[in-house]
Amino acid sequence: MKPSKVKTIQVIDFNSVENHVRWINLNRLKNHDKRLYPAKAIILDFSQARFLKPYHIAPLACLIHEYQENGFTIKLHKASVEMNSYLESFGFDQFCKSLENDSFKVSDDKQTFPLWLISEARKEFYTREVQKYFENNHFWSQDLFVLGSSLAELMNNIFDHSKSKIPGYTFTQYNTRSKTIINCVCDFGIGIPTSVNNYLKSIGEHAMADDDALQQAFELKFSALTKPHNRGFGWDNIFNSIRSMNGKLHIISNHALYVMHDNGKITSHLMDINFPGTLVVITLYTRNLPKKEELSDELDLI
């Protein structure tokens, strides 16, 4: 049998961050072996995947985007009926056909909000719509401010710091079994630790280990030093908002893995592998969402 000229990427629903990052690196366009796979096509095989989460989908979209932008066509290998219907529910099949596809497909069960290419012009639209979508379809009297405002901070951060050659992607899903809303924002930029170290080097200081550099980026007002229109409050507000809901936050950037657990405890460590950009995962427990009510009494600011 002749070997296939088309590369097949096995999509796997990793639970281990390091294995997932290794898989992303292995399958990126820059590691594509043109001699072994001369065809400008990729087959995505979902037969090994069972429970894909937003943190699988958003980096996969970045990966596909790189190939599509370089003229590759993407084909989906027939997976299970459940997987096919899941992928179709948020328009993943359409997304794989063309980057030009700008349709806004809303899933029938209203549990996923469409995969979204983060663009400067439409980042506010996404933030507003995703919050409204879940509030209107599942949480009529609850306030998803934490999701909207955290997403706005993350997207602003991408445009300020990531220097990503391809735009980032974001994907949000409501899991009715675990009663969680999971959002992932992913870009293949330079990564936060690299951005911090570039700045430190530019002012004649020594570079830090990636976990320390990531921690440094979260210090109040650090980003104000690198971007004059910022004040460096963005990350602090993300942490405060998510902590106040007993939610979880994972940040993976370069070699650093930083986790804020649902009890507010923070752990971080250095991975032995480099994530090519930044991947942020927000997990919110819907039982902790506050009631939404508009107050009309005058609020004094100080």
Next chain:
Amino acid sequence: MINFAPRTTMKTDKIILTDFTHTALSNADGVMVYTAVNNLLADGYTVIVSFSGINAVSTSFLNSFIGNLVDNYGLNILTRVKIVDYTASIANFLKNYIQQLSSFSSRNNE
């Protein structure tokens, strides 16, 4: 320069944020609201800002709106800006932001 008249003689005007912007998420949104509020403050008004229809706020927006007011006139200018029609989440976010702003400027003045 904005005139700090005694509060008892203050004129009051109200702006509705969504008359100027669809969201309160970007620097550009904040600049639009800043301009409107700044003009009223300069005319001697106390300004009531309605957040009706606003569901989320970002620090980029607040940097360009409230941060710019504080940069230009000092923290006390905020005694002449009131917020109405807000959710509890927006109130907490605003309070937290102003606390950060105040500790930020006091550290810078040390």
